């Protein structure tokens with residue numbers, strides 16, 4: 246199915262990425278597809294548990310996770326940072342503060358992603374290690390719905406900083422809460438030993454070259 250023409254690959258590129266990576270990957274995919282117009286892209290977006298299942302079933306060429314399933318036999322490469330930040334509507338009483346202690350947020354309602362979400366997993370781990378608790382929470386299974394709900398005053402949320410700048414209602418701000426952001430990163434993941442198609446290898450190379458030096 247795969248042909249080479251003047252060094253350019255023709256074929257299908259199948260990507261499986263967690264929901265926060267949908268703010269990262271299209272910006273890399275655009276120029277790549279312009280340079281390789283013959284490539285057909287299949288771009289699957291899901292939460293960590295869904296993309297983990299796709300990885301286990303070997304459905305895609307390349308995967309992007311924040312919390313790679315290290316219990317599986319995988320190779321991972323650090324792509325870039327994905328800090329998680331506290332977001333609030335601009336008119337929130339704390340929005341003008343320069344530094345906000347965690348205890349000032351007592352009594353807030355938190356809008357949390359669903360079980361199976363890597364974002365939720367990262368927040369729970371952070372709260373556990375810091376001895377913090379999110380007393381009142383509501384589960385909303387979409388970053389976009391969470392942003393709209395925060396903007397509408399339903400509560401606060403902890404989300405990828407990139408989610409704040411992409412497709413976000415205009416009145417959201419990041420709150421400078423002590424101890425934040427939660428450090429987090431995106432990783433490119435492939436099953437260990439998997440032979441990548443030429444186009445998948447080329448896109449992997451493109452991602453690594455665009456996202457800077459790797460550790």
Ligand code: PGA
Pocket residue numbers: 263264265266291292293294310311312358361362363364365367
């Ligand atoms: P998710 O994606 O919250 O949609 O699972 C981000 C991640 O895995 O960190």
